[in-house]
Amino acid sequence: MAVTVAPRPRILFYHKHNPHYGFTNFSSHPVVYHGKRYPTSEHLFQSFKFQGHRPDVAEHIRTCSQRPSVAFSEARRFQASVRADWKNINVEKMDETLYHKFTQHSDLMQELLATGNAELVEDSDKDAFWGIGADGRGRNELGKALERLRAQFRGD
Template identity: 35%
Template sequence: MFSADNLEPYYLSRTDVNHPLASCSKFGFELDDANWPSVEHYYQGMKFEDPALREEVRNAAHPNKAQKLAANNKRSIRKDWKQMREVVMTRAIYIKCRSHPEVAAALLATTEQKIIETSQYDYYWGCGRDGLGHNTFGKVLMAVRSKLREQQSV
């Protein structure tokens, strides 16, 4: 068997609305008593404790609009957001995979590849321009992939 080091990395962009693993792709799911049109809607909405603001983000026509609404209301972002953001993203990706077998299949098809989010400007979620970013989105996808594999083998 090949080690993950021998496989080509799997590159994707969170903002690619046509890629099933992207947070902006329109694969809706139910979580926290609401139906969310995309992972990005959920992620942006969960930045806020105010139910009206959260609902406004949830109802945004496009994931980009959800991002803009959140950015325009950055003074209202919950105080613990930096501690919560990875958990929120992980929950959303996992529920998306559980709600859409084709998304789970796409994630499992990456086998043991390292998944890299290609954002040149985001050094937290992506790899950054120089490839030295945290790649947190890729790490979240790989963690969910491991969890799905674990559940398959039970």
């Protein structure tokens, strides 16, 4: 007798007007890291590209605007100064960013835990690394990071 396994439910998140927008780094959930307040987790994540070797740029990104899109744009503007090992550590830094965000916002932690075993999918048509991209076949690294965090919170 063949056993069929039902596919995991999928939870899509990305757009501000849809559920689970808080799972994105653009949601307005400030994060405190090493005693400094970052307006959003996007600010913290982008600043990680420069912390240590370019603290001036990291601080600029933290304080440039309340808007996460500006933090993203400013990090792009300073692309030449991004730490050399960024591609090797960016997923680890996303994990760290999300840990700080979700442990500082218990409502988000509860929302994440309430997703059960669902596959979490950043439904971004613009980003095939952190999201699923325009063709839906992207790496979805943000969704995977959230699933790792959920498992960590549950003690899996």
